[in-house]
Amino acid sequence: DTEVTQTPKHLVMGMTNKKSLKCEQHMGHRAMYWYKQKAKKPPELMFVYSYEKLSINESVPSRFSPECPNSSLLNLHLHALQPEDSALYLCASSPQTAPSSYNSPLHFGNGTRLTVT
C-alpha cells in the first residue's frame, strides 16, 4: 500500500464542472508535488510545494489551482477543464526539496484517473 493517499481514484467531469483532487501523506514530508501523466508517457511536473508554499509552477493553465492547507494535505482544484486535460494526476511527496535530500525518492500515490467530457 502506498503511503500517499489520493482521492478520488476515478473522476468524470464536464467542461463546466468544478471539482477537487485530494492528496494526503503522514510521513512528515515537507515537499509535495502534482504531476500529470498521459498513457505510456512519463509524469510531467505541474506544481511543487515546499514547506506549504508554492515553489514551482510549471506554467500550468489557471484552470488548475493547487492548494496546500497544511503539511499533510495537497489539493488540486479543477475548473473549466478541456477534454485534453484527461489524464492520470499523480501526487507525490519527499522529505524536502533541498539539495541535501536529492537522493531521497519521491513517494507517489496511485493517482486520480480524470476524464473530461
Next chain:
Amino acid sequence: TQLLEQSPQFLSIQEGENLTVYCNSSSVFSSLQWYRQEPGEGPVLLVTVVTGGEVKKLKRLTFQFGDARKDSSLHITAAQPGDTGLYLCAVRGSNTGKLIFGQGTTLQVKP
C-alpha cells in the same frame, strides 16, 4: 531536447528472456533513480545510484551507473510477467530539486 534519453521506449518479450534498458545524457549527475510503474499505480522507486561505476542488484534486476555519471542501465535477467510495467529513469534538477524523468520504457513480458 530531452535531458535524459531512454531506450528502447517499447519492449515486448517472452517470459524467460533477458533485456537491457538504457538511460543516457550529456550532463553529469550526482545521482540517478530508477522507478517502476505498474498499471493502475504510481511510480515506485527501485534504486538510487550515486557513485560512478556503481552496480546494484535487486533480485533479477541489475543497475549500473556509468563511470562518468552521465548514463545508467537496467538489466533484467529471465523476465517474468510480473516485470511488466513502465520503467523510468530520473534525476533531480541541480537548482530546483525537480525530479526530471526520461521518456520511459514500456515493458510487456508475455507468458
